[in-house]
Amino acid sequence: MINKLVENIKKTGAPIVVGLDPMLNYVPEHVQKKAFAEYGETLEGAAEAIWQFNKEIVDKTYDLIPAVKPQIAMYEQFGVPGLVAFKKTVDYCKSKGLVVIGDVKRGDIGSTSAAYAVGHLGHVQVGKNRYAGFDEDFATVNPYLGSDGINPFIDVCKEEKKGLFILVKTSNPSSGEFQDRLIDGRPLYELVGEKVAAWGEECMGDEYSYIGAVVGATYPEMGKVLRKIMPKAYILVPGYGAQGGKGKDLVHFFNEDGLGAIVNSSRGIIAAYKQEQYAKFGAENFGDASRAAVEAMIADIGGALNNR
Numbered sequence: 001m002i003n004k005l006v007e008n009i010k011k012t013g014a015p016i017v018v019g020l021d022p023m024l025n026y027v028p029e030h031v032q033k034k035a036f037a038e039y040g041e042t043l044e045g046a047a048e049a050i051w052q053f054n055k056e057i058v059d060k061t062y063d064l065i066p067a068v069k070p071q072i073a074m075y076e077q078f079g080v081p082g083l084v085a086f087k088k089t090v091d092y093c094k095s096k097g098l099v100v101i102g103d104v105k106r107g108d109i110g111s112t113s114a115a116y117a118v119g120h121l122g123h124v125q126v127g128k129n130r131y132a133g134f135d136e137d138f139a140t141v142n143p144y145l146g147s148d149g150i151n152p153f154i155d156v157c158k159e160e161k162k163g164l165f166i167l168v169k170t171s172n173p174s175s176g177e178f179q180d181r182l183i184d185g186r187p188l189y190e191l192v193g194e195k196v197a198a199w200g201e202e203c204m205g206d207e208y209s210y211i212g213a214v215v216g217a218t219y220p221e222m223g224k225v226l227r228k229i230m231p232k233a234y235i236l237v238p239g240y241g242a243q244g245g246k247g248k249d250l251v252h253f254f255n256e257d258g259l260g261a262i263v264n265s266s267r268g269i270i271a272a273y274k275q276e277q278y279a280k281f282g283a284e285n286f287g288d289a290s291r292a293a294v295e296a297m298i299a300d301i302g303g304a305l306n307n308r
């Protein structure tokens with residue numbers, strides 16, 4: 001799947017991911033009304049509204065982008081109907097040729113990680129039958145439990161040709177509380193980065209490893225160091241747009257070949273119609289506003305990479 005991700009990035013010239021993080025208050029009123037008319041103001045109604053919202057955004061942007069990143073929390077808040085909307089979103093995006101990164105941030109003791117890995121990336125055996133659960137292409141995982149929490153994910157990735165993005169340095173303001181702590185004089189995120197590089201060595205696609213890393217756009221200096229520590233890891237870079245990251249901050253997340261990083265924006269794209277600069281589209285045309293925001297993001301990052 002790492003090869004498909006790299007191929008899609010080369011084809012689109014867009015090292016970006018659209019984050020499908022649909023809060024109900026981002027869904028325009030006309031979409032909510034239609035869903036509620038059919039299902040009432042219920043969890044089913046909310047799930048239908050976010051699914052229709054996602055579908056329109058995907059329809060309006062899929063030809064410009066290589067990948068999407070649905071954030072499972074946004075779906076889980078609507079319980080089982082929300083998870084059904086998550087699965088519909090995953091399948092629809094795949095049918096459009098997009099790589100799907102499930103932002104699920106799993107990780108536990110080995111036996112539990114194995115079940116998470118099977119559920120999100122693999123197949124579960126039921127009697128004589130094997131079923132894929134959510135079937136994303138990549139999943140985000142939390143390395144806090146160490147190797148035995150990660151290895152079951154790697155095993156499933158090897159079997160299924162899928163991939164991981166392992167949290168190394170997260171974009172949030174308090175990420176330094178633990179991640180920047182010095183151990184033998186080195187910050188913890190560097191040690192995790194070294195481990196990601198080591199895990200990834202045996203998991204190479206054609207050019208990059210399918211064991212990648214998450215490093216926040218809000219920490220560009222750390223991104224520069226981590227790029228060198230993990231030369232073959234794809235870096236998923238959240239924190240662009242709504243969290244303040246800008247194209248010019250991100251050039252050092254990329255390798256000299258212009259590859260190696262993929263930048264996520266969620267609210268900045270899916271709720272673009274609410275921003276002043278895209279207000280002209282109106283809520284009726286929210287998908288067109290998202291398309292314009294994608295084009296602006298591609299131009300911003302592309303411009304920064306061309307000028308480095």
Ligand SMILES: O=c1ccn([C@@H]2O[C@H](COP(=O)(O)O)[C@@H](O)[C@H]2O)c(=O)[nH]1
Nearest residue numbers: 071170171216238239242243265266267
């Ligand atoms: O370090 C991290 C890891 C994950 N995320 C996730 O990315 C998106 C960001 O959303 P925006 O609306 O573009 O801010 C969201 O799903 C986070 O859970 C992150 O932000 N930082």
